[in-house]
Amino acid sequence: MTEYHLIGKSLPQIHAWDxxxxxxxxxxxxxxxxxxxxxxxxxxxxxxxxxxxxxxxAIKMPGVxxxxxxxxxxxxxxxxxxxxxEPALAQTAxxxxxxxxxxxxxxxxxxxxxxxxxxxxxYKITPAVLTGEQxxxxxxxxxxxxxxxxxxLHKRVEQTFGNLSEGFAAAETMVEGEFDFxxxxxAFTEPHATQVELDGQGNVTLYSATQVPHYLHRALHEVxxxxxxxxxxVKPHLGGGFGGKSDPFPHEMISAKLALKxxxxxxxxFTREEVFFSHHGRHPTKIKMKMGVAKEKGITALEGKMxxxxxxxxxxxVVTSYYNGVLLQGPYKINNFAFECQRVYTNKPMCGAMRxxxxxxxxxxxxxxxxxxxxxLALDPCEFRLKNLHQANTLAPNQFRITSQGxxxxxxxxxxxxxxxxxxxxxxxxxGIGVACGFFxxxxxxxxxxxxMPQSKVRLTVDYDGGVTLYSGASDIGQGSDTMxxxxxxxxxxxxxxxxxxxxxxxxLTPIDLGSYSSRVTFMAxxxxxxxxxxxxxxxxxxxxxxxKIPEPSYVDSCGEFDFFRQGxxxxxxxxNFLGPNVDYTxxxxxxxxxxxxQKQTLSYLEVLRKAxxxxxxxxxxxxxxxPKLGGTFKGAGAGLSPAYSMTAFITELKVxxxxxxxxxxxxxxxxxxxxxxxxxxVEGQLEGSIHMGLGQALMEAVTHHDGAVMNANFLDYKIPSxxxxxxxxxxxxxxxxxxxxxxxxxxxxxxxxxxxxxIANAIYDAVGVRLKTLPMTPDKILQExxxx
Amino acid sequence: xxxxxxxxxxxxVRSVDPGITLLDYLREELTLTGTxxxxxxxxxxxxxxxxxxxxxxxxLMLAVEALGHEVTTIExxxxxxKYHPLQSSMVEEGAIQCGFCxxxxxxNGIYLLSKNKKPTSLEIKECISGTLCRCxxxxxxxxxxxxxxxx
Numbered sequence: 038m039t040e041y042h043l044i045g046k047s048l049p050q051i052h053a054w055d056x057x058x059x060x061x062x063x064x065x066x067x068x069x070x071x072x073x074x075x076x077x078x079x080x081x082x083x084x085x086x087x088x089x090x091x092x093x094x095a096i097k098m099p100g101v102x103x104x105x106x107x108x109x110x111x112x113x114x115x116x117x118x119x120x121x122x123e124p125a126l127a128q129t130a131x132x133x134x135x136x137x138x139x140x141x142x143x144x145x146x147x148x149x150x151x152x153x154x155x156x157x158x159x160y161k162i163t164p165a166v167l168t169g170e171q172x173x174x175x176x177x178x179x180x181x182x183x184x185x186x187x188x189x190l191h192k193r194v195e196q197t198f199g200n201l202s203e204g205f206a207a208a209e210t211m212v213e214g215e216f217d218f219x220x221x222x223x224a225f226t227e228p229h230a231t232q233v234e235l236d237g238q239g240n241v242t243l244y245s246a247t248q249v250p251h252y253l254h255r256a257l258h259e260v261x262x263x264x265x266x267x268x269x270x271v272k273p274h275l276g277g278g279f280g281g282k283s284d285p286f287p288h289e290m291i292s293a294k295l296a297l298k299x300x301x302x303x304x305x306x307f308t309r310e311e312v313f314f315s316h317h318g319r320h321p322t323k324i325k326m327k328m329g330v331a332k333e334k335g336i337t338a339l340e341g342k343m344x345x346x347x348x349x350x351x352x353x354x355v356v357t358s359y360y361n362g363v364l365l366q367g368p369y370k371i372n373n374f375a376f377e378c379q380r381v382y383t384n385k386p387m388c389g390a391m392r393x394x395x396x397x398x399x400x401x402x403x404x405x406x407x408x409x410x411x412x413x414l415a416l417d418p419c420e421f422r423l424k425n426l427h428q429a430n431t432l433a434p435n436q437f438r439i440t441s442q443g444x445x446x447x448x449x450x451x452x453x454x455x456x457x458x459x460x461x462x463x464x465x466x467x468x469g470i471g472v473a474c475g476f477f478x479x480x481x482x483x484x485x486x487x488x489x490m491p492q493s494k495v496r497l498t499v500d501y502d503g504g505v506t507l508y509s510g511a512s513d514i515g516q517g518s519d520t521m522x523x524x525x526x527x528x529x530x531x532x533x534x535x536x537x538x539x540x541x542x543x544x545x546l547t548p549i550d551l552g553s554y555s556s557r558v559t560f561m562a563x564x565x566x567x568x569x570x571x572x573x574x575x576x577x578x579x580x581x582x583x584x585x586k587i588p589e590p591s592y593v594d595s596c597g598e599f600d601f602f603r604q605g606x607x608x609x610x611x612x613x614n615f616l617g618p619n620v621d622y623t624x625x626x627x628x629x630x631x632x633x634x635x636q637k638q639t640l641s642y643l644e645v646l647r648k649a650x651x652x653x654x655x656x657x658x659x660x661x662x663x664x665p666k667l668g669g670t671f672k673g674a675g676a677g678l679s680p681a682y683s684m685t686a687f688i689t690e691l692k693v694x695x696x697x698x699x700x701x702x703x704x705x706x707x708x709x710x711x712x713x714x715x716x717x718x719x720v721e722g723q724l725e726g727s728i729h730m731g732l733g734q735a736l737m738e739a740v741t742h743h744d745g746a747v748m749n750a751n752f753l754d755y756k757i758p759s760x761x762x763x764x765x766x767x768x769x770x771x772x773x774x775x776x777x778x779x780x781x782x783x784x785x786x787x788x789x790x791x792x793x794x795x796x797i798a799n800a801i802y803d804a805v806g807v808r809l810k811t812l813p814m815t816p817d818k819i820l821q822e823x824x825x826x
Numbered sequence: 827x828x829x830x831x832x833x834x835x836x837x838x839v840r841s842v843d844p845g846i847t848l849l850d851y852l853r854e855e856l857t858l859t860g861t862x863x864x865x866x867x868x869x870x871x872x873x874x875x876x877x878x879x880x881x882x883x884x885x886l887m888l889a890v891e892a893l894g895h896e897v898t899t900i901e902x903x904x905x906x907x908k909y910h911p912l913q914s915s916m917v918e919e920g921a922i923q924c925g926f927c928x929x930x931x932x933x934n935g936i937y938l939l940s941k942n943k944k945p946t947s948l949e950i951k952e953c954i955s956g957t958l959c960r961c962x963x964x965x966x967x968x969x970x971x972x973x974x975x976x977x
Contacts, residue, residue: 047920050922053922053925054917056922056925057922057929057932058900058901058903058904058909058913059859059861059900059901059903059929061925063859065859068857224958225926226870226872226926226927226958227864227924274924275924276862276924277923277924277960309865309866309867515961516923718919718966721920721965722920722923725966726923726960726961726962726963728963729960729962729963730960752958757958758963759951759955760954760968763964766963
């Protein structure tokens with residue numbers, strides 16, 4: 038394997054010193070000049086018509102400079118072009134408790150809060166739809182009457198591959214179950230915040246805690262009806278996203294509109310309660326799943342029916358609906374496969390994308406059923422999984438292109454490290470071990486907005502001082518993407534990390550990247566950064582060759598020449614401006630330690646750079662990433678298509694106290710195939726974070742409602758795991774080497790969450806013989822099942 | 827009212843609303859924004875600062891209650907380029923992801939290390955358990971504190 042000077046080494050985040058000294062500025066830490074403070078009046082009702090809103094008293098209150106109501110912002114918006122159904126402020130009806138109804142901008146927070154009390158809203162309460170089942174009943178009184186439907190269905194998707202009845206007929210055992218999952222929420226520590234700054238030319242700069250500056254930019258343009266070039270979206274440091282900041286939000290529209298209306302800068306920060314109202318977390322989900330399994334033939338058929346409760350608006354819901362099914366097409370080969378997922382509207386805060394988007398709950402169902410089937414057939418659940426994994430360079434039945442596959446090796450190692458063979462079904466009562474596997478995308482191969490633009494572009498500039506500035510629209514949301522981009526550029530150019538300065542997520546300065554969601558950033562922005570750095574390296578190489586008076590090397594670009602897996606007989610089609618995925622830059626020269634070496638000759642980087650600047654001045658290069666055209670032609674074929682997939686295995690050991698039902702997870706062995714760990718410490722951080730979040734969903738977290746109102750809208754009642762609950766963690770991330778990933782990398786941020794949860798359920802079964810099919814797996818549920826035995 | 831408070835060794839005089847919390851006083855009056863407001867309810871622990879060297883939740887204390895005490899925030903931990911060993915170990919161990927809980931974790935850890943040169947892993951867990959972190963699973967934060975105790 039090639040020796041790299043930075044790739045594969047654990048590096049601290051480039052912003053780590055700013056963060057550890059308190060200097061890093063998050064959105065609410067910015068101080069725009071003389072801002073008005075915005076407060077939002079929210080609906081107390083889950084479902085009501087707005088008869089009237091009167092703001093005349095509020096506007097007369099001391100310090101108040103402006104108010105805003107729904108009729109002043111008529112255009113609705115949504116992250117997906119197919120469901121732009123959300124207003125910035127409720128217009129004719131409120132659809133959930135906590136929905137923004139009116140806003141006030143005042144000189145101080147106290148004045149804004151007092152003014153909110155003076156706003157008079159007359160509501161006519163209407164019957165609320167609060168469960169998924171209720172939403173499917175025919176009604177003339179619908180949450181979104183603009184959709185011509187007889188009930189509150191938002192989206193129904195289905196796909197079938199192979200032949201289910203033949204598959205079930207071939208099974209040696211059938212397992213089925215009904216599963217029930219409440220909603221869970223992201224619980225990032227930084228509340229949503231936005232500040233708006235105006236200039237004298239009518240330009241609006243919006244600083245916001247967002248994972249998706251580009252989508253926010255588009256939404257602001259459409260909602261405010263001002264040209265995109267007059268809007269600048271900047272993402273300062275961001276205190277955690279996990280999908281919860283990946284939509285454009287009402288408060289962002291409100292902040293900008295109130296700034297424009299009052300002619301003043303504005304500042305808005307959510308209370309923690311408002312964060313819970315805003316939600317966008319995992320959908321409450323009901324799943325009926327049936328699986329046929331045979332010893333030799335593997336999973337002969339799988340059928341899933343999902344009902345997901347989307348809350349009041351669309352958000353990412355159409356994608357979530359598909360992901361509930363399509364992400365079950367791996368990591369095992371299942372030829373006969375069908376799913377149907379219905380997403381409904383209810384009068385609750387909306388659900389959207391959350392780490393592991395759409396794939397988490399069905400993964401639980403599938404892995405628990407698989408465990409049950411293995412037991413019925415007396416098969417070792419690890420060995421059975423190993424036997425049925427997709428192999429590298431194959432196509433899944435739904436045309437997912439499986440390129441690299443490092444899980445066979447990873448699961449084997451996890452079995453050794455966890456002493457699986459010595460422990461499974463051999464531990465004393467109350468002590469158990471369980472396994473589960475998972476599968477996730479490395480970014481979506483299709484953009485949300487259908488266009489032919491690259492999914493990511495990175496620009497590099499370098500001038501006489503030698504420092505390289507890297508511009509990328511990718512949002513560092515705490516996962517360390519800025520560091521990853523700098524690391525890739527520094528590797529290619531043979532420079533230390535300190536010579537790469539990253540400017541990111543600023544729509545005025547940085548080329549478009551689609552955002553930090555769907556685990557796309559390392560794969561896509563990383564490839565773009567690599568392409569940009571290779572282009573810069575070629576300029577430097579040319580200058581070096583001139584200084585040495587030797588001929589320039591010739592390059593074989595990887596477009597169509599690369600020996601990676603080709604789909605069917607069709608070579609992947611790449612954009613002509615693209616040097617290719619993971620472009621090879623071996624040029625016979627060596628760039629390291631600010632030096633350029635060729636055979637026994639050495640030039641300093643600055644010497645070569647200054648030669649390259651002759652007659653041109655500052656150098657500028659760019660690189661892009663474009664996904665290859667992938668997938669089938671059937672309905673919904675685009676859902677879940679990704680240039681590469683990660684796979685994960687968890688083996689979890691735990692104890693269940695049979696007296697109390699209390700679960701203590703002792704040791705987790707996680708094998709995650711991320712292709713290649715560019716920065717092992719960052720990879721570990723993602724896996725450990727996924728384990729934390731998965732543990733919460735498994736054992737303690739649930740957003741609860743009463744009459745549609747969130748009952749636990751704070752961290753005292755919505756508990757996330759503390760250091761005491763965290764188990765001992767052993768991580769395995771073998772190099773499967775993804776050909777198309779930058780330096781072989783693929784996804785690590787999300788995929789590991791989902792399989793951890795069923796590995797706990799399967800370990801609970803091994804410990805006490807109880808199979809739970811609802812989350813969270815709290816002591817009361819375990820005790821109830823134990824009492825039945 | 828006029829309030830004179832000593833923060834990070836500097837005496838500040840500000841005219842403040844007597845109802846202002848210490849957190850808002852630090853962030854809004856002194857622009858010491860390293861101390862974070864994650865919930866303003868005493869639940870997330872991101873607003874942890876030191877009062878006479880002991881960690882407290884600055885969102886649950888009025889600024890006037892700090893009168894006569896020494897307040898230390900994250901901005902007062904390093905002097906110039908001389909960082910506290912825990913700051914260095916947090917960076918090197920990868921204990922920082924989004925960084926929003928980081929200042930509070932540092933304040934928690936420094937207090938522990940000031941009282942206990944060789945904390946056990948349980949003592950480390952206990953010392954950070956009042957502050958939520960959603961990114962790291964706490965693993966690397968615990969390791970950073972342990973490492974700082976060895977340095």
